Amino acid sequence: MLRTWCQKAFPKALWVFHTNCGACNGCDIEIINVLTPYYDAERLGIKLVGSPRHADVLLVTGGVTRQVAPALKRLYEATPDPKLVIAIGSCAVGGNVWYDTYSILGGVDKVIPVDYYIPGCPPRPEAILHGVAVALGLAEKKVQGKVVQQQLLPEEPMEEAA
Numbered sequence: 001m002l003r004t005w006c007q008k009a010f011p012k013a014l015w016v017f018h019t020n021c022g023a024c025n026g027c028d029i030e031i032i033n034v035l036t037p038y039y040d041a042e043r044l045g046i047k048l049v050g051s052p053r054h055a056d057v058l059l060v061t062g063g064v065t066r067q068v069a070p071a072l073k074r075l076y077e078a079t080p081d082p083k084l085v086i087a088i089g090s091c092a093v094g095g096n097v098w099y100d101t102y103s104i105l106g107g108v109d110k111v112i113p114v115d116y117y118i119p120g121c122p123p124r125p126e127a128i129l130h131g132v133a134v135a136l137g138l139a140e141k142k143v144q145g146k147v148v149q150q151q152l153l154p155e156e157p158m159e160e161a162a
């Protein structure tokens, strides 16, 4: 369904805006890798732009920090409709090792709606390209979506000092 919508909404080139919302830079380096000549995403019509106002797609990395969350919301609102949001890397997907820490909200979808998730720490450039190609309907999706919930363990009672 979403793929058909993507094909209608973005029949030609796709302009992407990349933002880091608290990533360690690992995912960002892989995104740059995808956009530079070795992987050459431009051959698929994917072009990096310098402003969200020109973008069709937001590529977001990092578990979102509390400090950056208001800016991410403004960035989302500044991007014209129709738009896609792709969370790239395990931090952006669900917080990764920073899940439930004081300064991280726990994933991009805690702040803005996300259409596609590309997990990995960091995801390989091939995985990023494949994820974007699936989103655009250029490649078939081969796995079934699944909802995974983290079970929190009950707290252990503190031992009293003898």
Ligand code: SF4
Pocket: 022, 023, 024, 025, 026, 027, 028, 061, 062, 063, 089, 090, 091, 092, 096, 120, 121, 122, 123
């Ligand atoms: S998913 Fe891994 S590589 Fe990407 S920002 Fe998080 S810690 Fe860094």
